[in-house]
Amino acid sequence: MDRQEIIARIQALKKEKRAIVLAHYYTLPEIQDLADYLGDSLGLSKQAAATDADIIVFCGVHFMAETAAIIAPDKKVLSPAPEAGCSLADSATAEGLRQWKEAHPNGLVVSYVNTTAAVKAQTDYCCTSSNALNVVRSLPEDCEILFGPDRNLGAWICQKTGRKMELWDGCCCVHDQITSEMVNSMLDRYPDADVLIHPESKCVNDPAILAHPRVFFYSTAGIMDHSVRVNKNRFVIATEEGALYELGKRSPQKEFIPVAQGVLCEEMKKVTLERLLETLETECGQVRVPEEIRQRALLPIERMMNL
Ligand code: 13P
Ligand code: SF4
Numbered sequence: 001m002d003r004q005e006i007i008a009r010i011q012a013l014k015k016e017k018r019a020i021v022l023a024h025y026y027t028l029p030e031i032q033d034l035a036d037y038l039g040d041s042l043g044l045s046k047q048a049a050a051t052d053a054d055i056i057v058f059c060g061v062h063f064m065a066e067t068a069a070i071i072a073p074d075k076k077v078l079s080p081a082p083e084a085g086c087s088l089a090d091s092a093t094a095e096g097l098r099q100w101k102e103a104h105p106n107g108l109v110v111s112y113v114n115t116t117a118a119v120k121a122q123t124d125y126c127c128t129s130s131n132a133l134n135v136v137r138s139l140p141e142d143c144e145i146l147f148g149p150d151r152n153l154g155a156w157i158c159q160k161t162g163r164k165m166e167l168w169d170g171c172c173c174v175h176d177q178i179t180s181e182m183v184n185s186m187l188d189r190y191p192d193a194d195v196l197i198h199p200e201s202k203c204v205n206d207p208a209i210l211a212h213p214r215v216f217f218y219s220t221a222g223i224m225d226h227s228v229r230v231n232k233n234r235f236v237i238a239t240e241e242g243a244l245y246e247l248g249k250r251s252p253q254k255e256f257i258p259v260a261q262g263v264l265c266e267e268m269k270k271v272t273l274e275r276l277l278e279t280l281e282t283e284c285g286q287v288r289v290p291e292e293i294r295q296r297a298l299l300p301i302e303r304m305m306n307l
Pocket of ligand 2: 088173
């Protein structure tokens with residue numbers, strides 16, 4: 001089968017099986033083109049909750065498909081790349097979190113959605129990079145917050161909200177490569193450009209970067225919105241390079257420059273056209289979460305969605 005035939009077959013199977021394809025902005029361009037909904041972590045969770053399709057084919061990494069399976073237990077959630085992991089989700093274990101909570105018995109746990117179901121099951125509130133500030137601001141002023149697993153996102157929230165939080169020492173191995181040196185060099189080289197940075201990036205720890213008037217921190221969807229809304233011709237993009245494809249589609253007349261070469265999540269690229277087709281044909285790769293864990297993991301996700 002050639003590429004066009006594969007695409008046509010995928011389209012036909014989606015209709016025939018009442019399947020919806022959800023894809024993250026960091027997947028391959030050909031997968032993004034086939035998605036019924038393309039989004040960041042928060043947008044994808046909302047779509048999983050809202051869809052009336054029978055099958056959700058989740059193109060992203062494992063924790064994302066697992067989150068969809070937690071939210072939509074009556075749907076068949078399929079992952080074309082069940083082995084696709086996430087360095088950030090891997091950095092927090094359920095046992096590690098249990099010990100952390102034991103050391104801080106009065107702490108409220110806020111977990112980034114990039115976590116396993118077992119970690120979510122021990123969490124009070126989930127958040128994504130889109131709503132992390134709102135989630136933390138909604139918590140009582142005097143409560144101790146244990147935030148994990150991303151230390152960079154956590155540090156950024158502390159700066160923006162003025163709240164002190166205990167931070168888990170994890171990171172995304174992709175965004176953690178984005179340093180202040182890289183950002184400063186792009187600010188010098190492109191004096192007309194805004195620099196749009198994902199808050200999982202290492203450079204959040206540099207106060208001069210945070211205060212710079214041409215630097216903006218956003219989730220991936222926020223980066224998309226800023227680039228469309230702001231009347232500039234050029235933007236430096238400091239997030240995973242897959243996002244550049246949708247940025248270019250939304251504003252073909254504007255220039256998007258990656259902050260550095262190689263800011264790339266290999267795990268997100270594991271979903272290919274061939275694997276997507278095979279998943280729709282065979283309905284293999286169903287993501288299942290044990291019911292007891294699912295029910296507990298759903299609570300912090302619902303609290304997040306209700307905010
Ligand atoms: P968002 O989708 O919330 O922007 O997070 C980025 C990310 O790294 C997802 O794995
Ligand atoms: Fe995980 Fe980072 Fe890849 Fe996102 S970009 S899936 S946080 S490793």
